[in-house]
Amino acid sequence: MRILIVDDSAVMRSLIRAVVCSDDSLQVAGTAADGESALHAVESLQPDLILLDIDMPVKDGLSTLRELRARGHRGPVIMCSSLTQRGARVTIEALACGASDYVTKPSGQAGREEGIRTLARDLIPKIKALTRSSALEAGPKPAPVLPMGFAGDELPGGESCPKVVAIGVSTGGPAALEMVLPALPDWFPLPVLVVQHMPELFTALLAERLNERCHLEVREAAEGDQVRAGNIFVARGNWHMEVLAAASAGAAPTLHLTQGPPENHCRPAVDVLFRSAATAYGSGVLAAVLTGMGSDGLAGCRLLRAAGSTVLAQDRATSAVWGMPGAVTTAGLANRVLSLDGVAPEIVRLAAGSVQRTA
Numbered sequence: 001m002r003i004l005i006v007d008d009s010a011v012m013r014s015l016i017r018a019v020v021c022s023d024d025s026l027q028v029a030g031t032a033a034d035g036e037s038a039l040h041a042v043e044s045l046q047p048d049l050i051l052l053d054i055d056m057p058v059k060d061g062l063s064t065l066r067e068l069r070a071r072g073h074r075g076p077v078i079m080c081s082s083l084t085q086r087g088a089r090v091t092i093e094a095l096a097c098g099a100s101d102y103v104t105k106p107s108g109q110a111g112r113e114e115g116i117r118t119l120a121r122d123l124i125p126k127i128k129a130l131t132r133s134s135a136l137e138a139g140p141k142p143a144p145v146l147p148m149g150f151a152g153d154e155l156p157g158g159e160s161c162p163k164v165v166a167i168g169v170s171t172g173g174p175a176a177l178e179m180v181l182p183a184l185p186d187w188f189p190l191p192v193l194v195v196q197h198m199p200e201l202f203t204a205l206l207a208e209r210l211n212e213r214c215h216l217e218v219r220e221a222a223e224g225d226q227v228r229a230g231n232i233f234v235a236r237g238n239w240h241m242e243v244l245a246a247a248s249a250g251a252a253p254t255l256h257l258t259q260g261p262p263e264n265h266c267r268p269a270v271d272v273l274f275r276s277a278a279t280a281y282g283s284g285v286l287a288a289v290l291t292g293m294g295s296d297g298l299a300g301c302r303l304l305r306a307a308g309s310t311v312l313a314q315d316r317a318t319s320a321v322w323g324m325p326g327a328v329t330t331a332g333l334a335n336r337v338l339s340l341d342g343v344a345p346e347i348v349r350l351a352a353g354s355v356q357r358t359a
Contacts (some may be wrong), residue, residue, distance in 0.1 A: 001131045002029035004047035006038040006064070007080060008056040012105065014050055016080075019120045026127060035059030039067060048131050050077045051123075052099075054090050062094050069098045076100040076130035076320075078123070083107065088201045092209055095174035100320050101126050104199070129171065129293045129321045162350055163284035163311065164227065164243070164253075165190050166277045168270030168300075170197040170292025172320025174206060176340055178213065180290070181232060183344035186215035188352050191285070193221075193233040193243060193255075193277070195270045197292065200237035207234040226252040235268035242276035253280050264296040270324070274300025280353065283308030286350055288343055289334075290314045292324035301333040312346060313337050 003020050005028060007013045013031050020026045029047040032038040036059045038248050042050065050068075054061040065077055079102040081091040091102050103123045106115040169176055173196045184192070196206060204220045211218035214232065221233040221241050235241035239257040246253050255274075263269035270289070274297060277285045287304050289297045291314055301311050311326040313334035318341070338346055 001025060001048045001127065002027050002045070003127065004029050004038065004041055004045060004050045005031045006033075006035070006041075006056070006061070007031075007053040008033050009053075012053070012080075014104075015115055015119065018112075018116050020127075022116070022120055023124050026124070028069045035061065035064030035067075038064055039071075042068065042073060047075070049075060049127055051080055052077055053080045054082070054094070059082060062090055062097070065094055065099055066097055078103060078126060078130070080105055083199070083201065085201065088199075089205050089216060092174060092202060092205045093173075096178050096209065098175065100130050101171050108330075126293065129323065131222075131275060161284060161353075162190060162286035163281050163286070164277060165192040165286045165347060165351070166273055167194045167288045167290065168274065168292070168297040168324065169194070169290040170294065170296065170321075170324060171220070172291035173197070174209075175320075176290045176314070176325075177210060179340055180288075180344045181210055181218065182215070182349075183282050184214065184216055184232075184348065188216060189346065191227045192216070193227070193235075193241065193273060194232060195235045195241060195268045195273045196228065197266050197268070197296070198237050200239075203234055203237040210234070213322055221255050221257065221258050223255065225255040227251050227255060235273065238267055240268050240272040242272060243280045244276070245280040264294055266294075266296050268327055270297035271300040275303055278303040278307045278309065281309070285309035286312070286347060288312040288314075288347065289325045289328045290340070290343070291319035291321055293321045294323050295327035297324050298327045298331060298333070302331070303329050305333050308349065310335050311341060314343065315339050 005016045017028050020028050029045045030041050048067040052061045065147045079099045080092045081087045081102050081104050106118045133319045156311050164280050207218050207220040214231050220236050242256045244254050244256050263271050285304050311334050313328045315337050316322040318339045329337050
């Protein structure tokens with residue numbers, strides 16, 4: 001796989017080159033020191049993936065990304081961000097505008113070699129996941145997966161009705177959430193809980209951005225928040241989010257944040273949310289597993305299906321990486337496998353059916 005490195009810092013270009021060259025399956029196609037040069041390089045080099053810095057002279061990373069997408073370039077782009085408030089804010093904007101993923105630049109390492117190892121642990125798996133997905137899209141289309149379904153307007157799970165929506169998402173998540181969550185109407189009758197794999201600084205800004213675009217109130221989860229309709233809670237980075245059953249009749253379930261061990265190398269982890277939701281709501285969970293690398297959410301979906309809850313999964317064609325939803329689908333745990341633009345309508349349909357059943 002051929003990688004184009006775009007960064008105005010010669011030191012950072014050298015560091016990223018060393019990371020890419022540390023894997024025999026990856027090759028540096030070229031480098032560029034600013035966005036304008038990068039646009040020319042993309043045309044001439046046709047790289048498989050672009051590593052794009054955010055802060056650059058002449059043309060910054062966000063402007064470069066927007067122009068790439070406007071020109072029809074659909075290849076994977078990984079943004080290189082600093083762990084600062086501004087860096088995080090621009091990264092969230094870039095992800096919503098079509099960037100595939102991001103990495104944070106190493107800081108505080110003892111030396112160059114430690115910086116290379118730190119960046120390689122984060123960057124190389126993302127490159128491989130994204131280039132693998134890109135190659136699958138370019139190749140023959142796989143035979144369609146026939147999901148487990150439920151007919152007509154019948155709610156799944158017999159007499160059970162959805163009481164909460166739980167969403168798990170990772171790579172490609174901000175763009176996916178920007179399509180799904182703003183499509184939920186202001187009368188939507190269920191609370192929504194979201195786990196997006198991101199650091200702490202990023203999740204607050206993601207919730208802020210989504211709140212500006214959604215009919216429902218979106219905020220980063222806090223300890224003890226009451227899980228009530230009209231609210232979308234985004235798990236706080238570096239904290240697992242659990243939902244606890246209502247303490248008494250008429251009371252609302254509440255959120256509990258923990259810094260327990262990472263699960264599936266993630267904190268927050270989708271499995272932690274799904275597992276707690278299965279305990280708190282039983283068959284009343286409507287779960288959606290969207291684009292993401294790895295298999296976080298798979299174990300939780302097993303528990304949800306065993307409890308009689310409903311699981312939706314995003315399809316391969318519309319996923320940035322079909323890792324998480326693919327694992328759920330392949331295991332036969334998805335009631336329905338949907339394109340991204342079909343997820344919100346199905347959530348709304350099932351939630352509306354739940355209201356009708358309980359009216």
